[in-house]
Amino acid sequence: MTGETRRYESDELQELLASGYVAGALQGPARRRFETLMRSRPALRRRVEAWENRLTALNDTTPAVPPPAHVWRAVQRRIAPASAAPAAATSAGGFWNSLTFWRPFGAAAACLALLVTAYAGYQATRPATPQIAEAPAQVQPSYVAVLEDEANQPVLVVTAFKGPWRLTVEPLRDLTPYQGPAQGKVFQVWAIEKETGATRPLLQVSSGDVLREPLGEDGWNAIKTSESLAVTLEDAGPAPAAPSGPPLFSGLCLNLKGPTEI
Template sequence: MDYGHPERADRLAAEYAAGLLRGGARRRFERLLPAHPALAAAAAQWADRLELLGNRIQPVEPPARVWIGIQRKLFGAANDAQAPSPVSPVSLVRPDRHQDRQLRVWRVIGSAALAASVALGFLVIRPVEPQAPIVVVLHETPQGLALSKTGFVASVSPDGRALVLKPLGPMKIEASQALELWAVPAEGTPRSLGLLASGDGATTVVRAGLLKGTKAFAVSLEPAGGSPTGQPSGPVVSAGNV
């Protein structure tokens, strides 16, 4: 998934700041923050927005009899002697008009706040439907079995703007050689997507239209620094259809 996409980063950050990401999804989001500046910036902006909104809400002190009612439900009537009772026992049974009006106002305020929160959740923090990446397996060619002896797996973001290529085993090439990734069209010449990372690490490519007109991905063995011709000049060691 392309976490640098502005709209996707903003929606995920909104869910995180509002506490809608739970469990594994929340932990996964927190692990992504250090590696994705756009995601971290969006999360910080949403935290500031919600903090500002919270500071504008004036606290409402509920009537004392509400706390007494809560204590009765939690601890029973035996706790009444220890509970603060600023109002008379008669008012506990039948509140006067002023207290009853206060209670109704407090309930209206609470209901309105709840309705506003639900509306905000639907209008601003809409859930993002996850989209699976497109996975392409690049198998070894006969030349590849004799050289690098490994295949690759490519994960392409659903919008076709990012690709992560990982080797399926150790790559063994000479110091004077390099592996280069190519997008192969149905017709025409392949276009280079850059050199593969050294060692067994993953290679990340960020480029618009990675899948546009692409029929297959291929890896060729080239001199250090890449193909001198702009086209595959060495043997193709691994390839896979999209």
């Protein structure tokens, strides 16, 4: 089993990919690669079937509810042509506020975010049913972000857990080509705040190994108030106050627990 194949043995990654496949967020080569994996992994097929059953039940039992106006505005901001944005906003915010960059990542991830959030709300409101005693369930992540490069290829999966607060960063491919010839550089992970677009440093990644780090209260607040996560290449050492250049990877930060998560 190769290192690339072993990455797909992660329960967290399998759950994320299965939900994305059912929601339609996996497209192109990534979707075909996932279908190939399913043919040799019965457990992966079962996860897909479970997500299909969940979303089918949601579709059959939940009445249609018009989305609030602010939801449509948020979606439009992600997928509208860059020409629709005022020129002043682009010049003031620079690359980090440019719709040109965020547009490729927005539509599929927004679809998955709405489905996951709606399902969480459905689960919270459905009548309780008697439960048979089972072994303690594995702790599920509260937030997840799949960070993609400029070619829309997934590079990192970032998951955030509570109880205790902690963060896991799992590379999906070799990071060396993204570093180039530069020496003494690290990949800095940033949280991009929803309301203001402000960047807040989370942690640094220096190798292709899975990284697990505890989060303090400031780090958890940065995650739960973020719209997306991004990664830049920075000098090793203390995190800079702001990114020194455009992001190498980025992706929306999805709340897997629904609106009740704090």
